[in-house]
Amino acid sequence: MEGPMGGPIAAPLAHRVAPTADSPEIANAVAATWREIDAALVPIIGPRGLAALYRRSVHITAQTHPWLHVAHDAALAAADFSELTPLLRQQGAAVAMAGATTLFITFHDLLSSVVGPSLTERLMRSVWATAPSDPAAKDLMP
Known part of the structure; x- marks a missing residue:
């Protein structure tokens, strides 16, 4: 799946983790990605806007990935990504990757419905677009 402008969103983690990545590696990549999303969007939509989109994305994604309900409950107060990392680490690699990818796609779709596809x-x-070989990506990895 591609975004409306042709950008790849179907596998937002594919360039951040190896195909053989385990759950902790996936969780670390997801955490770094959410930090980047936070940095990119808070100046535009504010912390409450980001929190609302994140909560809604988790709620929708939890319908097909029920283990995410815990992350939704933690996100009720703010865009709290901290519960997501331990949840991802508890899943098998394939389940963690599928859930995280679905969450990113859902978030992207919701954001697009609010600010438009182009923005x-x-x-x-x-x-x-941040790849692990990029110096910026390496700095974000815990």
């Missing part, structure tokens, strides 16, 4: 692609381009 979404511009705002998210730097997040989706």
Whole structure:
């Protein structure tokens, strides 16, 4: 699946983790990606806007990935990504990757419905395009 402007969003983690990555590696990549999303979007939509989109994304994604309900409960107060990392580590690698990917796609789609596809692609381009070989990506990895 591609975004409306042709940007790849179907596998936002594919360039951040190896195909043989385990759950902790996936969880670390997801955490780094959410930090980048936070940095890119808070100046535009504010912390409450980001929190609302994140909560809604988790709620929708939890319908097909029920283990995410815990993350939704933690996100009720703010865009709290901290519960997501331990949840991902508890899953098998395939389940963690599928859940995280679905969450990112859902978030992207919701953001697009709020600010439009063109602005979404511009705002998210730097997040989706950061590869592990990029110095910026290495700095973000815990």
